[in-house]
Amino acid sequence: xxxxxxxxxxxxxxxxxxxxxxxxxxxxxxxxxxxxxxxxxxxxxxxxxxxxxxxxxxxxxxxxxxxxxxxxxxxxxxxxxxxxxxxxxxxxxxxxxxxxxxxxxxxxxxxxxxxxxxxxxxxxxxxxxxxxxxxxxxxxxxxxxxxxxxxxxxxxxxxxxxxxxxxxxxxxxxxxxxxxxxxxxxxxxxxxxxxxxxxxxxxxxxxxxxxxxxxxxxxxxxxxxxxxxxxxxxxxxxxxxxxxxxxxxxxxxxxxxxxxxxxxxxxxxxxxxxxxxxxxxxxxxxxxxxxxxxxxxxxxxxxxxxxxxxxxxxxxxxxxxxxxxxxxxxxxxxxxxxxxxxxxxxxxxxxxxxxxxxxxxxxxxxxxxxxxxxxxxxxxxxxxxxx
Amino acid sequence: xxxxxxxxxxxxxxxxxxxxxxxxxxxxxxxxxxxxxxxxxxxxxxxxxxxxxxxxxxxxxxxxxxxxxxxxxxxxxxxxxxxxxxxxxxxxxxxxxxxxxxxxxxxxxxxxxxxxxxxxxxxxxxxxxxxxxxxxxxxxxxxxxxxxxxxxxxxxxxxxxxxxxxxxxxxxxxxxxxxxxxxxxxxxxxxxxxxxxxxxxxxxxxxx
Numbered sequence: 001x002x003x004x005x006x007x008x009x010x011x012x013x014x015x016x017x018x019x020x021x022x023x024x025x026x027x028x029x030x031x032x033x034x035x036x037x038x039x040x041x042x043x044x045x046x047x048x049x050x051x052x053x054x055x056x057x058x059x060x061x062x063x064x065x066x067x068x069x070x071x072x073x074x075x076x077x078x079x080x081x082x083x084x085x086x087x088x089x090x091x092x093x094x095x096x097x098x099x100x101x102x103x104x105x106x107x108x109x110x111x112x113x114x115x116x117x118x119x120x121x122x123x124x125x126x127x128x129x130x131x132x133x134x135x136x137x138x139x140x141x142x143x144x145x146x147x148x149x150x151x152x153x154x155x156x157x158x159x160x161x162x163x164x165x166x167x168x169x170x171x172x173x174x175x176x177x178x179x180x181x182x183x184x185x186x187x188x189x190x191x192x193x194x195x196x197x198x199x200x201x202x203x204x205x206x207x208x209x210x211x212x213x214x215x216x217x218x219x220x221x222x223x224x225x226x227x228x229x230x231x232x233x234x235x236x237x238x239x240x241x242x243x244x245x246x247x248x249x250x251x252x253x254x255x256x257x258x259x260x261x262x263x264x265x266x267x268x269x270x271x272x273x274x275x276x277x278x279x280x281x282x283x284x285x286x287x288x289x290x291x292x293x294x295x296x297x298x299x300x301x302x303x304x305x306x307x308x309x310x311x312x313x314x315x316x317x318x319x320x321x322x323x324x325x326x327x328x329x330x331x332x333x334x335x336x337x338x339x340x341x342x343x344x345x346x347x348x349x350x351x352x353x354x355x356x357x358x359x360x361x362x363x364x365x366x367x368x369x370x371x372x373x374x375x376x377x378x379x380x381x382x383x384x385x386x387x
Numbered sequence: 388x389x390x391x392x393x394x395x396x397x398x399x400x401x402x403x404x405x406x407x408x409x410x411x412x413x414x415x416x417x418x419x420x421x422x423x424x425x426x427x428x429x430x431x432x433x434x435x436x437x438x439x440x441x442x443x444x445x446x447x448x449x450x451x452x453x454x455x456x457x458x459x460x461x462x463x464x465x466x467x468x469x470x471x472x473x474x475x476x477x478x479x480x481x482x483x484x485x486x487x488x489x490x491x492x493x494x495x496x497x498x499x500x501x502x503x504x505x506x507x508x509x510x511x512x513x514x515x516x517x518x519x520x521x522x523x524x525x526x527x528x529x530x531x532x533x534x535x536x537x538x539x540x541x542x543x544x545x546x547x548x549x550x551x552x553x554x555x556x557x558x559x560x561x562x563x564x565x566x567x568x569x570x571x572x573x574x575x576x577x578x579x580x581x582x583x584x585x586x587x588x589x590x591x592x593x594x595x
Contacts, residue, residue, distance in 0.1 A: 107484060107486055108484065109536065110484050110536070110538070110539050110542065111538065113535070115484070115533065115535070117486045117487075119486065180449065180489060183445045183446045183449050184446065184449040184450060184453065185446075186446040187400055187446035187447055187450035188400060188450050231563075233580060233581050234441050234444065236444060236445050237444050237445065237446055238443075241444070241446065324534070325534060325563065326564070326566075329534045329535075362533070362534060362535050363535060364534055
């Protein structure tokens with residue numbers, strides 16, 4: 001790698017998380033299976049690995065690929081994930097079923113490839129009373145081998161480690177109820193909405209406690225979510241509805257997770273993932289104890305990186321920012337270079353920025369554009385930023 | 388007749404209220420077309436206005452849609468009896484490979500709330516299904532959330548051309564990654580960034 005680097009990858013990430021300027025802007029990425037295979041082939045990397053395609057068709061990036069590409073953060077699979085199917089409620093057509101009984105199907109794309117999507121939400125017709133009888137997942141213990149995987153990644157690499165454990169409350173309710181039904185509930189059946197979020201939050205908080213005791217010392221960034229709360233144009237719900245109805249349940253999980261993480265790793269940070277136009281929520285989220293926000297969907301209204309840095313930069317770390325709706329799939333390598341330059345110029349001064357694509361890199365992104373992203377971080381991301 | 392209470396029930400997402408007020412108007416011998424045009428439609432127009440100015444969000448819009456549909460359910464049999472035609476017919480679908488349908492559903496709600504009849508083809512719709520629908524409608528709305536399924540929109544337009552029906556319908560596209568310039572490039576007739584403005588786009592294209 002080029003550039004004048006003085007920090008290990010993890011030191012670089014920790015500096016950014018602590019709002020100090022590292023030697024260079026740290027970089028992260030999550031990716032779907034086809035894009036990952038294309039990138040590996042393009043880079044001539046031949047690592048043997050058993051690609052376990054998960055939710056949203058994503059795959060974990062092998063540490064050797066992360067290293068060769070130049071990532072500073074590695075996202076390890078959820079330490080609770082035992083990869084087991086629960087056949088009881090399963091539609092035989094489904095590719096897999098998760099612990100919340102959400103069924104995932106392979107949806108073929110015209111032109112080849114597929115995407116894992118959810119259908120047939122398990123609580124579509126449930127009432128408040130039904131919630132008591134639902135086969136909720138037990139707040140389980142970590143999967144076999146998870147403790148070793150986290151420890152070995154910490155010992156054998158200098159990558160910063162990100163993972164998700166308990167995860168979402170609001171968005172999981174969307175999955176379990178079905179999107180249209182859930183958003184109708186929020187207006188017409190707030191009693192059900194509140195009861196469902198309370199139930200999920202209780203389980204998620206306990207899962208965080210259980211797993212963080214075992215792997216917390218190795219986690220630098222705990223991803224709390226995704227809690228997508230924005231459309232392309234505006235938030236999905238009003239800030240008032242967020243505060244009145246949703247916030248107490250999220251607060252419970254965030255506070256529990258942060259305390260459990262800090263007990264094991266005093267430098268650990270919590271990060272929310274929330275897609276879309278979410279500017280009106282950010283002040284509330286900071287108040288709720290959030291350290292970092294992903295993905296900064298720059299193509300959505302109000303997600304102006306210069307303005308966000310100006311308003312929240314001293315209190316919030318930004319993760320993401322490289323457009324995946326136009327630039328990465330449809331732009332040229334030069335477009336990517338200019339995009340990276342802009343995000344670094346806007347978000348990197350003073351630290352507090354980890355550059356990453358806004359979304360899991362999809363199969364329509366050419367490896368050349370990912371290489372252009374990496375090279376632009378090298379070209380523009382060395383501190384002090386002078387762009 | 389005054390339809391303020393019916394309009395308010397729609398705007399507030401009061402499902403029972405919309406049913407009650409529609410029944411009351413019918414019992415008072417109001418013209419069902421008038422109940423629709425002066426009660427339900429102005430109610431949904433206000434909902435659209437509030438959504439665009441961001442005092443309403445997705446839940447309030449979906450609640451209003453339920454109220455509107457409840458009112459419409461009371462009127463439908465009477466509108467049928469009188470052979471009242473919708474202002475237009477629009478087929479909607481999420482393109483092949485894409486199952487994300489909330490945006491498409493919102494467009495359907497707002498069009499229905501403006502007096503259109505919707506032929507909902509669903510999600511993950513084959514191009515041929517749009518061709519089959521083309522003879523019954525004046526416009527087709529295509530939706531996509533994923534960048535990887537956007538090419539399927541262009542394919543629908545190609546298939547409509549091959550079947551010789553492209554000029555018989557207006558094609559409107561939308562969805563998170565879709566833009567005005569993309570719509571122009573693939574030869575669509577219109578593009579809308581959200582459900583409320585989709586009604587304006589369709590009306591303009593159909594000269595309504």
